[in-house]
Amino acid sequence: MHAASLPRTDTRISYPDGATSSIGRVVHVAGLADGRTGVILDQTAFHPVDTAWPDQPADRGTLHFDGTEAAVVDAVIGAVHDGALYVGSDVPVRTGTADWTFTVVHVIAEEGPAVGTEVRVEVDTEYRRALSAGHTACHLASLALDAALTDAWTKTVPLDALGAPAFDALAIQTSRIHPDGSVDTYRVGKSLRKKGFDTSAFDDLAPIEQLANAQLADWVASAATVRIDRDDEAITARRRWVCELPDSGASIPCGGTHVSSLSELGSVTVSLSTQSVTGGIELEMRTTIS
Ligand SMILES: [Zn+2]
Known part of the structure; x- marks a missing residue:
């Protein structure tokens, strides 16, 4: 196994335009502390909670890949800097801080898909x-x-x-x-x-x-x-x-x-x-x- 590389570009998001479904590719899969998996896609319609100002909760919905469906149990912002990924409330800076990469982390209970897999996102409309x-x-x-x-x-x-x-x-x-x-x-x-x-x-x-x-x-x-x-x-x-x-x-x-x-x-x-x-x-x- 080679270490999966971390995302280097910000996630593109379509929820501001009202989108509730999207198709993206997996750019990173992170094992989270509680045994859950964080799936990062190149683009998504899934609205994550911003733990720095958590006014609107995360969407509910599902990820579809490899013929299976996984419920998204949480969605938070992930930030990459200096070879490390920070997730949710561990992100120490505001979204948009220079020299950081910001992503949506779709949290699922199952094992995640492989990097490069096409994933369909379906939000609870x-x-x-x-x-x-x-x-x-x-x-x-x-x-x-x-x-x-x-x-x-x-x-x-x-x-x-x-x-x-x-x-x-x-x-x-x-x-x-x-x-x-x-x-x-x-x-x-x-x-x-x-x-x-x-x-x-x-x-x-x-x-x-x-x-x-x-x-x-x-x-x-x-x-x-x-x-x-x-x-x-x-x-x-x-x-x-x-x-x-x-x-x-x-x-x-x-x-x-x-x-x-x-x-x-x-x-x-x-x-x-x-x-x-x-x-x-x-x-x-x-x-x-x-
Ligand atoms: Zn507002």
């Missing part, structure tokens, strides 16, 4: 659709929240993609997409108060929710188109979520998948709650599609 809807709703909700909190700011701060004070970008702690929804948590502490955020805005959350939900209803009714813009197919290419909202187009950096029109969402609503945490207030926004 219903799960993907629901995650894409949840992710699009999550972006819209963050913009609606920013707009609804405009009056809470007493100083000039950076603005979001639609020109409202960027509460979401300045306060976000975690963002988790799930099928047909999302949960975002924000933290308002000393530094945000210093930037001019008046926390008394949280004393009564009902009017903020109402403003945000009215805005969301307007946007969904507009049936605006959604797309991902990117320079090339490499997983390292910067990607942007672009939504042609009625008054202004919105463009936000994003590595996930989305619906192609807001007409696919149905009704999108948010509910807000706060709790005291050390040094400040945590705001939770639950976004639901119904």
Whole structure:
């Protein structure tokens, strides 16, 4: 056995365009610590979770090769540098760091196919659709929240993609997409108060929710188109979520998948709650599609 060489080019990905199946060739097979196998292809439609910012979970689906089918039990980002492959949470750098190669690692329980084997990737389309809807709703909700909190700011701060004070970008702690929804948590502490955020805005959350939900209803009714813009197919290419909202187009950096029109969402609503945490207030926004 000769040592399998590590990938030297970034994986090409088709999930940003909405693809849910693809055919690729195996470029590397890695034995993982828990007895599982990591299969790296030259190109894939399979969306991996980005452990550095794990907002959208990995797709579910199967790999088809040599007349057999293997369930993908996880999909993460793999990074190669100096002759070593780092997988998932072991990747020590952000995707796109110079002099590193970035890949999608399809994790299966079985032994992997040989390097060079043709593999068909089939993504669970219903799960993907629901995650894409949840992710699009999550972006819209963050913009609606920013707009609804405009009056809470007493100083000039950076603005979001639609020109409202960027509460979401300045306060976000975690963002988790799930099928047909999302949960975002924000933290308002000393530094945000210093930037001019008046926390008394949280004393009564009902009017903020109402403003945000009215805005969301307007946007969904507009049936605006959604797309991902990117320079090339490499997983390292910067990607942007672009939504042609009625008054202004919105463009936000994003590595996930989305619906192609807001007409696919149905009704999108948010509910807000706060709790005291050390040094400040945590705001939770639950976004639901119904
Ligand atoms: Zn996103």
